[in-house]
Amino acid sequence: MNKSILITGCSSGIGLNAALTLSARGYLVIATARKAEDVEMLKERGLIACTLDLSATDSINNAVAFVVEHTGGTLDFLFNNGAYGQPGALEDLSSKALQEQFQTNVFGWHELTKQIIPIMRNQGHGRIIQCSSVLGFVSMAYRGAYNASKYALEGLTDTLRLELKDANIDVILIEPGPINTQFRANALTAFKKHIDINSSVHQLQYEQQMARLSSESSTVKFALEPIDVTRALIHALESKAPKLKYRVTWPTKIFAVLKRILPTRWLDRLLIKG
Numbered sequence: 001m002n003k004s005i006l007i008t009g010c011s012s013g014i015g016l017n018a019a020l021t022l023s024a025r026g027y028l029v030i031a032t033a034r035k036a037e038d039v040e041m042l043k044e045r046g047l048i049a050c051t052l053d054l055s056a057t058d059s060i061n062n063a064v065a066f067v068v069e070h071t072g073g074t075l076d077f078l079f080n081n082g083a084y085g086q087p088g089a090l091e092d093l094s095s096k097a098l099q100e101q102f103q104t105n106v107f108g109w110h111e112l113t114k115q116i117i118p119i120m121r122n123q124g125h126g127r128i129i130q131c132s133s134v135l136g137f138v139s140m141a142y143r144g145a146y147n148a149s150k151y152a153l154e155g156l157t158d159t160l161r162l163e164l165k166d167a168n169i170d171v172i173l174i175e176p177g178p179i180n181t182q183f184r185a186n187a188l189t190a191f192k193k194h195i196d197i198n199s200s201v202h203q204l205q206y207e208q209q210m211a212r213l214s215s216e217s218s219t220v221k222f223a224l225e226p227i228d229v230t231r232a233l234i235h236a237l238e239s240k241a242p243k244l245k246y247r248v249t250w251p252t253k254i255f256a257v258l259k260r261i262l263p264t265r266w267l268d269r270l271l272i273k274g
Contacts (some may be wrong), residue, residue, distance in 0.1 A: 009082025012182030054108025177249030
């Protein structure tokens with residue numbers, strides 16, 4: 001039987017590229033998306049697909065039941081990818097906005113992973129791959145909610161790796177930097193939903209953020225494409241000795257080194273410029 005994988009956040013970008021690439025590679029891919037129209041798009045592209053809204057427990061329960069039905073009760077791999085960014089200065093963000101960010105980016109992932117672990121334990125193997133970010137270990141201004149959610153994810157992932165050490169279940173992080181996806185468009189929607197630009201002391205900075213988020217592709221040098229993340233994912237799935245962390249894009253690799261060697265104030269200066 002083909003190796004099976006559940007992928008979240010497949011409506012576009014990293015998730016969609018991973019689903020299509022792995023399906024062509026012979027995997028039994030179960031692709032998920034939050035919106036019904038995106039699920040239909042995935043089916044039209046030849047994928048097994050179902051609805052999965054990470055902010056809703058019932059939706060997570062139904063998705064896991066769908067997986068069990070289509071795999072006969074097994075699952076080799078889980079790729080947690082579905083997430084969004086909530087821009088805005090922390091002083092302008094309501095607690096509700098922060099809660100929504102964590103519900104999708106952290107709590108939903110945790111609930112889904114909790115339900116998948118028993119399946120992997122029962123079969124005696126599995127790999128859980130978490131799509132984090134360079135912002136999971138360095139912070140940038142006006143991305144506080146997303147920074148915090150990815151920092152939390154990295155802490156949960158590191159702990160889970162220790163706890164599953166004897167279960168033959170690998171837990172792996174992929175940490176992309178700037179990737180050309182729909183992430184900016186989704187972040188812009190969240191930005192407009194929760195931030196009152198005109199009444200903020202950060203209005204000038206917000207105008208710059210709006211311009212950045214409105215661009216069709218990343219304005220950051222060294223931005224890569226979703227396939228570059230998929231290549232790291234394939235190694236994480238197929239290597240006999242996968243890395244614990246895959247850093248994708250030069251900014252991610254450089255900041256991983258700089259965080260270790262630079263005083264915090266020096267690193268802050270670099271990050272503020274970014």
